[in-house]
Amino acid sequence: MCVDAYEIESYYALSLDPIHIGTGGSRLGRVDLPIAREPGTNLPKIPGTSINGPARAYTALATNRYFWKENNQEFSCAGRGGEGGERHCGKINPACPVCVPYGFSKGTSFSIQGLAQFFDAHILFFPVSSMIGTVWVTSPMVLSGLGLQSEFIVPDDRFYPLGEQVRNKNKLNFGWLMLNGGNGQGNLDALQQVPDIIKQRAVLVSDKLFSHIVNSNLEVRTSVSIDPQTGTAEEGALFTYEAIPRGTVFKFDVTYNSGEIFKIGGKEIKAEGNGNVGTSWVKTQVEKGLRLFEILGIGGMGTRGMGRLKILNL
Ligand SMILES: [Zn+2]
Numbered sequence: 001m002c003v004d005a006y007e008i009e010s011y012y013a014l015s016l017d018p019i020h021i022g023t024g025g026s027r028l029g030r031v032d033l034p035i036a037r038e039p040g041t042n043l044p045k046i047p048g049t050s051i052n053g054p055a056r057a058y059t060a061l062a063t064n065r066y067f068w069k070e071n072n073q074e075f076s077c078a079g080r081g082g083e084g085g086e087r088h089c090g091k092i093n094p095a096c097p098v099c100v101p102y103g104f105s106k107g108t109s110f111s112i113q114g115l116a117q118f119f120d121a122h123i124l125f126f127p128v129s130s131m132i133g134t135v136w137v138t139s140p141m142v143l144s145g146l147g148l149q150s151e152f153i154v155p156d157d158r159f160y161p162l163g164e165q166v167r168n169k170n171k172l173n174f175g176w177l178m179l180n181g182g183n184g185q186g187n188l189d190a191l192q193q194v195p196d197i198i199k200q201r202a203v204l205v206s207d208k209l210f211s212h213i214v215n216s217n218l219e220v221r222t223s224v225s226i227d228p229q230t231g232t233a234e235e236g237a238l239f240t241y242e243a244i245p246r247g248t249v250f251k252f253d254v255t256y257n258s259g260e261i262f263k264i265g266g267k268e269i270k271a272e273g274n275g276n277v278g279t280s281w282v283k284t285q286v287e288k289g290l291r292l293f294e295i296l297g298i299g300g301m302g303t304r305g306m307g308r309l310k311i312l313n314l
Contacts, residue, residue, distance in 0.1 A: 006257045007279040011290070012193035013121065013250045016308040018219045018243035021050045021299040031220055033241035033300075038122070041141075042211055044218065044244050046298070048118035051252060053079075054298045055118070056102040059289030063097040065089070077104075085111075092264055094272040097285040100259060110265045115282045121252035125198055126214050127245060131173040135166060136202045136249070139210035146251070148190060154182065154206045162186030163200035172203065176216070179205070193313040194249055219243040223304065243306060250309075256282040287314055 021036050035044050060066040060078035067076050074087070077098035081088035085105035089096050096104075103114025122145065125136035137159075140152045154160055159179045161167045163186075170181040188199045205213065222240045226232065259269035259277030269277045290311050297307025 004258060004279050005261060006255055007283065008253055008255050009283065010251060010253050011314075012124070012191075012312040013252070013293070014195070014310045014312055015244060015246050015248045015250070016294065016310055017246050017297065017306045018221075019046065019248070019299050019309065020241055020243040020306055021046050022241075031242045032239040035218070035242045035244065038120075041207075043123060043214060044242075045123070046121035046250065046252070048120050048252070050299060051121060052102065052114075052116075052118040054293065054296070055116075055286055055289035056098060057289070058292035058296060059101065059285055060098045062288040062292065063285070065096065065098045081105075092267060093270040095259065095269050095277050095281075097288070100269060100277060101282045101285045112262065112264060115257040115259050115277075116286045117255040117257070119253040119255075121250040123214060123244070123248055124251050125194065125202060125249040126210075126217070127247035128174060128213060128217050131175075132166070132169060134201065134247070135172065136198050136247075137205050137210060137213055138162070138202060139205055139207045141207045142210065143204070146191070148188070152204060154204055154209075156206045156209050158182040158205075160186060160204040162188055162202040162204050165200040166203055174213070177213070195312070198247075198249060217245065219245050221304075254283075254286065256280075256286070258282070290314060
């Protein structure tokens with residue numbers, strides 16, 4: 001029998017709320033709580049670790065491993081499992097649907113990295129309002145990352161319509177920026193995971209302009225910290241934060257490694273009923289968590305109505 005050692009799955013996701021994934025600190029600048037960015041391009045992104053964390057917690061919720069007990073022992077397979085992973089169950093036969101896909105540590109001879117590896121989510125299509133309604137911008141670099149249209153070179157003062165609904169427009173007015181239309185032909189048909197309504201209103205701009213448009217159209221909100229004692233605003237507690245707007249389309253990859261080739265502490269990893277822990281078993285457990293992104297959200301500011309992310313190809 002042939003066993004796949006690993007499988008790479010690409011996920012497409014749509015933000016249903018603004019998404020705030022912080023950098024873990026504040027900086028001196030325009031906003032108090034900036035979002036994570038790709039250093040080379042300055043484009044906002046969702047780091048793989050910020051996908052892994054909530055996916056783990058939600059798989060734990062979906063499989064009753066958030067807090068659970070066995071033989072009077074208490075476990076929590078979500079999160080870091082205490083100081084050094086001591087609250088992770090670390091069960092490999094039958095395999096824990098959380099600890100095996102996401103990893104655990106029970107001393108040096110009995111730990112695994114996690115059979116699922118999460119990569120950063122990058123912006124594919126970014127919504128911007130214009131005189132002709134909302135359009136979704138993308139760029140040659142973004143599309144070439146998908147293996148599409150890498151041959152395009154768009155001048156910095158032009159846009160190329162990609163979708164039906166923007167095909168005959170020769171001007172695109174963002175209010176603060178006016179672009180002339182070019183006659184590049186695009187075809188996004190191969191991107192079946194992306195909703196038609198977005199593809200029909202997609203426009204291509206240069207890589208440089210893409211970064212500029214995205215960074216100029218992030219949500220910047222002002223909020224106040226509430227003192228939990230009094231229920232009123234804390235003094236000097238006004239702060240601003242950035243977020244990626246709702247309607248943004250992202251793509252991220254997850255690599256699923258097979259557990260069939262591993263032995264931990266001399267023991268094989270086996271699923272319930274002595275089943276195989278192949279790539280599809282790992283994927284099934286992770287997708288139980290990814291499915292909840294749409295309801296429970298990711299990132300910070302969840303209590304301020306942010307963070308819900310719908311995975312489009314589950
Ligand atoms: Zn566990």
